[in-house]
Amino acid sequence: MTSSKGSTTGWIADIFEPVIPADGVRQGQGGEVYLPIGSTDFARTVTQLASHQFTLIGLVGIEGFGQGPGTSLLYIFEKLEHILILIADGDGTLPSIAKVFPSASWFERECRDGFGVEFKDAFDTRRLFLHETYPDNFHPLKKSFANAPITPKKDVTPADEYPFRKVSGDGVYQVPVGPVHAGIIEPGHFRFSVIGETIFNLEVRMFYKHRGIEKLAEGKETGQCLAVAEAVSGDESVANTTAFCMAAEQIAGVTVPERAWYIRTILLEMERITSHLGDQGGMLVDVGFPLGANQFSVLREDMMRQNAVFTGSRFLRGMIRIGGVVRDMPNEDLEFLASFLSMFRKRYQVGLKIVLSTTSVIDRFATTGVISRSLIQPLALSGPVARASGSTGDTRIQHPYGLYDRYRPAVRTLHDGDVLARFTVKAAEIVASLDLIEQLIKEMPAGPVVTDVAVRNGHSLALVESARGQNLCWLQVRNGRIERYKVRTASFCNWQAIGHAVLENILPDFPVINKSMNLSYAGTDL
Amino acid sequence: MVNALSCFIKKKLTEDEPIRDDDVERIGREIHAEVDAIFGRSLAIRELDTGSDNATEIEINNLTNPYYDAERFGITFVASPRHADVLLVTGAVTHNMAIAAKKTYDAMPAPKFVVAVGDEACTGGIFAGTYAVMGGVDKILPVDMKIPGNPPTPAEILAGLSALMKKARQN
Numbered sequence A: 001m002t003s004s005k006g007s008t009t010g011w012i013a014d015i016f017e018p019v020i021p022a023d024g025v026r027q028g029q030g031g032e033v034y035l036p037i038g039s040t041d042f043a044r045t046v047t048q049l050a051s052h053q054f055t056l057i058g059l060v061g062i063e064g065f066g067q068g069p070g071t072s073l074l075y076i077f078e079k080l081e082h083i084l085i086l087i088a089d090g091d092g093t094l095p096s097i098a099k100v101f102p103s104a105s106w107f108e109r110e111c112r113d114g115f116g117v118e119f120k121d122a123f124d125t126r127r128l129f130l131h132e133t134y135p136d137n138f139h140p141l142k143k144s145f146a147n148a149p150i151t152p153k154k155d156v157t158p159a160d161e162y163p164f165r166k167v168s169g170d171g172v173y174q175v176p177v178g179p180v181h182a183g184i185i186e187p188g189h190f191r192f193s194v195i196g197e198t199i200f201n202l203e204v205r206m207f208y209k210h211r212g213i214e215k216l217a218e219g220k221e222t223g224q225c226l227a228v229a230e231a232v233s234g235d236e237s238v239a240n241t242t243a244f245c246m247a248a249e250q251i252a253g254v255t256v257p258e259r260a261w262y263i264r265t266i267l268l269e270m271e272r273i274t275s276h277l278g279d280q281g282g283m284l285v286d287v288g289f290p291l292g293a294n295q296f297s298v299l300r301e302d303m304m305r306q307n308a309v310f311t312g313s314r315f316l317r318g319m320i321r322i323g324g325v326v327r328d329m330p331n332e333d334l335e336f337l338a339s340f341l342s343m344f345r346k347r348y349q350v351g352l353k354i355v356l357s358t359t360s361v362i363d364r365f366a367t368t369g370v371i372s373r374s375l376i377q378p379l380a381l382s383g384p385v386a387r388a389s390g391s392t393g394d395t396r397i398q399h400p401y402g403l404y405d406r407y408r409p410a411v412r413t414l415h416d417g418d419v420l421a422r423f424t425v426k427a428a429e430i431v432a433s434l435d436l437i438e439q440l441i442k443e444m445p446a447g448p449v450v451t452d453v454a455v456r457n458g459h460s461l462a463l464v465e466s467a468r469g470q471n472l473c474w475l476q477v478r479n480g481r482i483e484r485y486k487v488r489t490a491s492f493c494n495w496q497a498i499g500h501a502v503l504e505n506i507l508p509d510f511p512v513i514n515k516s517m518n519l520s521y522a523g524t525d526l
Numbered sequence B: 001m002v003n004a005l006s007c008f009i010k011k012k013l014t015e016d017e018p019i020r021d022d023d024v025e026r027i028g029r030e031i032h033a034e035v036d037a038i039f040g041r042s043l044a045i046r047e048l049d050t051g052s053d054n055a056t057e058i059e060i061n062n063l064t065n066p067y068y069d070a071e072r073f074g075i076t077f078v079a080s081p082r083h084a085d086v087l088l089v090t091g092a093v094t095h096n097m098a099i100a101a102k103k104t105y106d107a108m109p110a111p112k113f114v115v116a117v118g119d120e121a122c123t124g125g126i127f128a129g130t131y132a133v134m135g136g137v138d139k140i141l142p143v144d145m146k147i148p149g150n151p152p153t154p155a156e157i158l159a160g161l162s163a164l165m166k167k168a169r170q171n
Helices: A010-016 A039-051 A104-115 A213-217 A222-230 A234-252 A258-286 A290-311 A331-356 A359-365 A373-379 A419-443 A490-501 A507-517 A521-525 B002-009 B022-038 B055-062 B095-106 B119-123 B154-170
Strands: A033-036 A055-063 A071-079 A082-089 A172-177 A189-195 A198-205 A458-466 A469-478 A481-488 B043-049 B075-077 B086-090 B113-117 B133-135 B145-147
Touching: A010 A039, A039 A082, A055 A104, A055 A469, A055 A481, A071 A469, A082 A458, A104 A490, A189 A507, A198 A490, A198 A507, A213 A222, A213 A481, A222 A234, A222 A469, A222 A481, A234 A258, A234 A458, A234 A469, A234 A481, A234 A521, A234 B055, A258 A290, A258 A331, A258 A419, A258 A458, A258 A507, A290 A331, A290 B055, A331 A359, A331 A419, A359 A419, A359 A507, A373 A490, A419 A507, A469 A490, A490 A507, A490 A521, B022 B154, B043 B055, B043 B095, B055 B086, B055 B154, B086 B095, B086 B119, B095 B133, B113 B119, B113 B154, B119 B145, B145 B154
Parallel strands: A033 A082, B043 B075, B043 B086, B086 B113, B113 B145
Antiparallel strands: A055 A071, A071 A082, A172 A189, A189 A198, A458 A469, A469 A481
């Protein structure tokens, strides 16, 4: 699995020599490269990475990772197939890098809440996932805090209230929306500043659903943590448990049997199809086209029922385990799945034709909610959101895991960056996933579906491409128990693009823009 | 006259409805009868997510797809708690949602009912006893009915609503 990432770390020297000595480089168990960096070299190194078009895809805070008990910060950078992790001391001397890598803003705020780490010259020091009722100086991810119920503040005074960005001027007024929305959706607060109907500014406040996923995992045995990984985001259950298991397997140094990867890959792609169908139906609801919406919602229900027939869960839950999959799939189940998908494909094409030949739908989709390509790298956007705006990035291609180096999915890139492009990219991805599953069923080898996994200490990074984009899992195991479980779903980064996507659009188009980006609140809030 | 005649002869434009489950139809008829009798033919439901993993929302949303089409049974999902008879709550109650959840409940006119949907809403599930959640919905609101599941299926949610109707009639 790590072969495509290369065994040499020569590219590091190409970037840093002779500016910064790149000694101390070490390759991790998932192929990622770790580089400890002192605070004096930190700013220069980050600038160097920015000039080489690296993307900051994650920031992991962790205590006791370095020499002492203090907090270390692991900055995870990506460029094409390379992953570089800078290890720095979170002792308060590091500068904020949000001006160089805007994706760092939420990452740093997350670390400040979790560990109490300060970043010098940070322009946004508001709390992120700890809202008003959390006590002051409370940092739940510190090891000194044992996970137990806390007493929240009783009253929220106006001084405690979250200070939103102020936008003022002639004719500007504010529209606060949420956290409880009109539809059956998850909670989040949107603060619109509008002039007439046109959106002038949008600030998103999330983390209403902060459930303490990462802390919950700590101290558990890895095998007990699958339900926690599934609970990150319901419709990404397979992707997040696969990422978690990959990290655990890399730490243990085991190779998952081939047939297990065939089953896992089928499940991952079924999950992608199910998720994309929901978005497509939702986008059509939001432009008032029930004829099309019902085509997709019927197909989605069919898919969810097929999920249940195949695995016993409409959300494909309970199938992935460390070392493989929970049970083998009998060949007749696979044949049934293949025949279902072949019927499904024909009906999907019918639904798609209805939608794409309806001018009123195209009129609402085209040029709405444009996300500029120039946002992809600064905000670490991924998934269909990025691929509809000109990105060719796909974790399955860049960091192939399991079977994806042999079964490369067709990646569709469009350049308009609007709702229509996102709809079309998702349609192409559904067809590509159908192709992939059919091929996997045809070529699936016989053999075991699970291997024994011995407990070993270590840490590792795993990346998967969920339906929404790149999901990241960084795991550390110590004495057989989880020391740190860091999840960063694609939605965490993609949410930060919505404030850009809605600008100059009218407020009534917000629902369809939001749906087209398919952002998970649960996966962001953790 | 010719046009009117041709309407009868021409192939119908609408499609046959998808095959429906007998169970769902039976539960739906029960709900319909109860809603007619107790709620004046319309049961208005407001959904509230206090910290779910989004799977339960997906299943509640699925109640409106053509397979279930729950509106046939007199159930409507409404946009405002001020229009709602029933609050359908999903997820363990997070500290960050507690205030909004209480405000939502307070905005509903009496008589009102609270239904906890999914394991986490019922008991706190895997999050019970941790720093970020208060526990199940009954920690902050009076719960009239619990529908367990991870997540419960649309049919199970309908069955739970049917049980709520029967309970409401008894009171």
